[in-house]
Amino acid sequence: MPVFGVLFYFFLNENYFIPAQKYLLLIQVSIILILIPIAIFYLLRTLGKADSVMLSDVSQRKIPLAAQAILIGLLIMQSIRVDIVPELFFFFSGGFISTVIAFILALANTKASLHQMGISTLTFFVIGLSLHNHKNAIAIIAVLFLINGLIATSRLYMNAHSGKELGMGFLAGMLPQIALWYFWL
Incomplete structure (x- = not known):
């Protein structure tokens, strides 16, 4: 979702970045929020702290969520600052808060759907971008809400979550x- 957020930012926002700056930002986000978490997952799997990518056991979610919060925090402190890309700063700040909420829920032995959390974060960021830039993105927003529903349906169908966990x-x-x-609006 972080990469999609950056792509939607470039698509829906009037920005003055040259292509090299756009690629650099995408590479930074990809390394910090995709490749490093994958490496952490494989480390946890090797150590026996995670059994699958789905992390179905609530106790297995604590370390990955803490690591994700730290990585997002580093990204917004070092690269995506409010003075450079304010919209993305608030998108990732919201993602940081969402990750902390999921971590706190995991500490309380409560499982929230991380898939649903990610797509709803992206959906409401795109709504904010549309409002901020006065652009009609209703088709994109409609598709994102459809994807929200499809993800919720698939998680229920796979018995991965309850309706309450999806709602959380x-x-x-x-x-x-x-x-x-x-x-920022």
Whole structure:
């Protein structure tokens, strides 16, 4: 979702970045929020702390969520700062808050759908971008809501989550994004 957020930012935002800057930003986000978490997962799997990518056991979610929060924090402190790319700063800040919420829920032995959290975060960021830039992105937003429904349906069909867990994931992704709209819309 982080890479999709950056891509939507470049697509829906009037920005003055040269192509090399866009590629650099995409590479930074990909390395920090995709490749490093994959390496951490394989380390945890080797150590016996994770049995599958789905992390179905709540106790297995704590370390990956803490690592993800740290990585997002590093990204927004070092690369995606409010003075350079404010919209992305608030997108990733909302993602950081969502990750912390999921971590706190995991500490309380409560599982929220991370898939649902990710897609709802992206959906409400795109809504914010559309409002911020006064661009009609209704088709993209409609497709994102459809994807929200498809993800929820697939998670229920696979018996990976209950409706309550999907609702918590959706709210954990949505509420931080909406709360941060106040600062950049």
